Amino acid sequence: MKFLIVNGPNINMLGIREPDIYGTLTYEGLLEYLKGEAARLGCEVEFFQSNSEGELVTAIQKALGRVDGIVINPAAYTHTSVAILDALKAVSIPAVEVHISDVDSREAFRQISYAGLACKHTIKGQGFDGYRQAMVWLKAHCS
Numbered sequence: 001m002k003f004l005i006v007n008g009p010n011i012n013m014l015g016i017r018e019p020d021i022y023g024t025l026t027y028e029g030l031l032e033y034l035k036g037e038a039a040r041l042g043c044e045v046e047f048f049q050s051n052s053e054g055e056l057v058t059a060i061q062k063a064l065g066r067v068d069g070i071v072i073n074p075a076a077y078t079h080t081s082v083a084i085l086d087a088l089k090a091v092s093i094p095a096v097e098v099h100i101s102d103v104d105s106r107e108a109f110r111q112i113s114y115a116g117l118a119c120k121h122t123i124k125g126q127g128f129d130g131y132r133q134a135m136v137w138l139k140a141h142c143s
Contacts, residue, residue: 001042001068001142003135004093005034006059007049008075021101023127030128037132041139053081060087069138070095071131074115078103081114088118094142096134097122 007027010017015026025033031047038045046067048059056077063070070093074084078099088095097116102125116122121137123130 001139002044002046002066003038003069003071003138004059004063004067005045005047005131006056006070006072006074007047008056008073008077009051011073011075012049012051023100025128030131033128034131034135038135041135043135043139045135053077053083056081057083057087060084060091060093063093064091067093069093069135069142071098071134071138072096072115072119073098073100073131078113078115085114085118088115094138095119096137098126098130098134099124100127100130101125 012027014022014030015024027049034045050056050059056074060070070088072095074081077084095118097113097119103111113122120141123133126133
C-alpha cells in the first residue's frame, strides 16, 4: 500500500511553534519517524506540506490513481476550507484526518472540521503517533 501524508499550514514550524501544544520534535523529525513506521507496516509513503490552500488541493488531486490512502492534517484549513473537503470528495481516496493536539479541548472554532466530512476516520490528540495510527487504520480498512 502507498499513502500520501498531507500537512497544512505551519506544520513545517513544528519544534518552534507552540512547543507546549505540539512538542519539540521538528517537521523533519516527524517525516523520519513516519518513514520508519511506514517501513515497519510494509507500506510506501510520500509527503506533502504547504501553507497554501490551493497547493494542498492540487496535491490531493494529483494523488488520484497513485495512492491507496491519504493521511491529512489540514491544520488551520480544517476549520475553513471547503476546497480541501471538495478535493477529498472528488478523488474518493480513503482518508484519515489527523490532529497532533486534542482540538476538542481547544478553542470553540476548532470544533468544526470541513475536511473531516470527507474522511473515513479522525485521530485527535495523539501527537505524532496519530499519523502512525492513521496508517494502521488505512491498512486495515482499505486493503
